[in-house]
Amino acid sequence: xxxxxxxxxxxxxxxxxxxxxxxxxxxxxxxxxxxxxxxxxxxxxxxxxxxxxxxxxxxxxxxxxxxxxxxxxxxxxxxxxxxxxxxxxxxxxxxxxxxxxxxxxxxxxxxxxxxxxxxxxxxxxxxxxxxxxxxxxxxxxxxxxxxxxxxxxxxxxxxxxxxxxxxxxxxxxxxxxxxxxxxxxxxxxxxxxxxxxxxxxxxxxxxxxxxxxxxxxxxxxxxxxxxxxxxxxxxxxxxxxxxxxxxxxxxxxxxxxxxxxxxxxxxxxxxxxxxxxxxxxxxxxxxxxxxxxxxxxxxxxxxxxxxxxxxxxxxxxx
Numbered sequence: 001x002x003x004x005x006x007x008x009x010x011x012x013x014x015x016x017x018x019x020x021x022x023x024x025x026x027x028x029x030x031x032x033x034x035x036x037x038x039x040x041x042x043x044x045x046x047x048x049x050x051x052x053x054x055x056x057x058x059x060x061x062x063x064x065x066x067x068x069x070x071x072x073x074x075x076x077x078x079x080x081x082x083x084x085x086x087x088x089x090x091x092x093x094x095x096x097x098x099x100x101x102x103x104x105x106x107x108x109x110x111x112x113x114x115x116x117x118x119x120x121x122x123x124x125x126x127x128x129x130x131x132x133x134x135x136x137x138x139x140x141x142x143x144x145x146x147x148x149x150x151x152x153x154x155x156x157x158x159x160x161x162x163x164x165x166x167x168x169x170x171x172x173x174x175x176x177x178x179x180x181x182x183x184x185x186x187x188x189x190x191x192x193x194x195x196x197x198x199x200x201x202x203x204x205x206x207x208x209x210x211x212x213x214x215x216x217x218x219x220x221x222x223x224x225x226x227x228x229x230x231x232x233x234x235x236x237x238x239x240x241x242x243x244x245x246x247x248x249x250x251x252x253x254x255x256x257x258x259x260x261x262x263x264x265x266x267x268x269x270x271x272x273x274x275x276x277x278x279x280x281x282x283x284x285x286x287x288x289x290x291x292x293x294x295x296x297x298x299x300x301x302x303x304x305x306x307x308x309x310x311x312x313x314x315x316x317x318x
Contacts, residue, residue, distance in 0.1 A: 003081070003216060005074035010041035010059040012088050012218035013261035013293050016211065017055075018045070020291070020298035027311050029053070038244035044253065047311045054253035056245035060262045060272065063237045064222040064230075072097035073219040079104045080217035085111055090209040090296045091221025092147075092171035092265040114210050117175055121296045125205040128169040132190050133199040136162040142191070147171050147206075154184055159191035167204070172265050174207040209267075211296040222263035234262070235275050242283040254310045255288035260301075262294045270294035273301055 014031065022029045027048040034043030041057040076097055080087060085108065091097060098107045107126070114122035130148070139162040142155040146167035155163075165187065173180050183204060190200045224230050238260070249256055264270040272292045276284065284290060288309060290302035306312060 005077050006070050007073075007077050007216055007218040008041070009061045009218060009220050009261060010036065010057045012213065012220060013059060013259055014041060014055070014057050015214050016088065016293055016296070017057075017257075017259045017291055017298060019214075021047075025309075025312055037247075040241055040244045042245065042248045044251075047254075051254040051311050052252075053255050053257055054248050054251055055257040055259060056248040057259045057261060058238060058241035058245055060234055060237050060241070060260065061220055061222060063233070064224045064263065066223055069097070069223040072099035075099040076104065076107065076219050077217045079108060080111065083108050085217060086213040086215060087111060087217050088211045088213050088296065089217065089219045089221075090211070090294075091219060091263075092206075092208060093222050093263055094225035095171040095206070095208075095221070097219060097221075111210060119297070120211075122210045123174060123207045124210055125174075125207055128204050128206050129201050130165065130167040130170055130187075130204050131199050131201050132163055132165050132187060132193075134161050134163050134191070134193060138162065142187070147173065151180075151184070155188065155191075158188050161191070163191055170204050170206055172207050172209075174205065209296045220261075220263070224263075226265070231271055231275075234271060235278070238272070238275050239279060239283065242279070246283070246286075249286040256286060257289040257291070258284055258287040260290070260292045262292065264294035267295035267297035267299070270299070273299070276301060 018029050018031065030046045032044050032046055034041055039062070041059065043055060045053045045055060047053050076089070076099065098104050110124040110126055114124040116122050140157045140159055142152055142159055142163040142165050144152045144165045144167060147170035148165060148167040186202060190202055193200055245258065260272050260276065262270055262272040270292060272294060287302065288304060289300070292299045292301050
């Protein structure tokens with residue numbers, strides 16, 4: 001079948017869930033049917049060749065899409081597929097997607113050199129520049145814009161004066177704490193510049209997450225930065241999708257699963273879990289299994305104890 005672009009983020013989320021499910025329960029899982037209705041991908045899977053699992057994918061990523069964003073997604077996905085690189089690219093919130101040359105070729109090379117993480121994901125590195133400027137000789141603090149903004153406190157009382165750091169080209173830091181510390185030390189050393197108005201340019205690396213995909217590439221993320229307005233929109237969108245997904249619970253199966261896909265710069269900072277916990281539990285009370293997916297990580301939010309689900313119990317006579 002001829003591929004269309006951009007790829008379905010719901011399908012990518014379903015594929016990642018299936019890979020996690022099979023590894024966690026040590027059972028085969030085959031997607032038998034799926035269809036999209038009211039913005040929700042729903043269907044049925046066979047587990048261990050005998051049990052039926054009905055699922056619904058609540059994709060909160062799609063609601064943030066814009067025409068330029070989708071065009072950029074399509075360009076990058078086509079290039080990755082053309083190079084035989086079937087991967088899911090997890091874009092940090094608000095980061096621009098490479099959509100033209102030479103950025104596309106540079107991204108392909110970065111993906112080929114992506115570094116493995118302990119949890120099975122990989123990090124690709126994109127070179128960027130950050131800029132430091134001293135604004136006053138008094139004080140000992142750095143005011144920061146961009147990806148390093150949350151780390152301003154570590155520079156207090158370590159720099160000779162007041163500084164501004166523009167790190168707006170840096171969206172996501174590496175997972176390695178040693179690498180983060182090394183960047184911080186270079187910034188502190190650069191703060192020893194003699195002139196107040198001189199701007200110092202420093203090399204850094206934007207670290208994006210990639211995960212393996214079964215058949216084709218998919219770019220997953222949001223062009224919208226994290227803020228209170230986006231958090232409110234996320235809750236509204238998720239509530240609507242849960243209502244649409246409720247039809248899945250009306251169909252018979254051995255178990256029902258809810259998969260919630262969202263955008264997050266870091267997996268540990270995803271807002272989906274909190275959004276679900278703050279909603280009327282009747283919206284998701286009928287599911288046997290609930291999993292949140294962000295930044296390439298599948299996080300079980302509702303997971304029954306061992307031997308509770310039918311495929312997780314010993315077979316009769318075993």
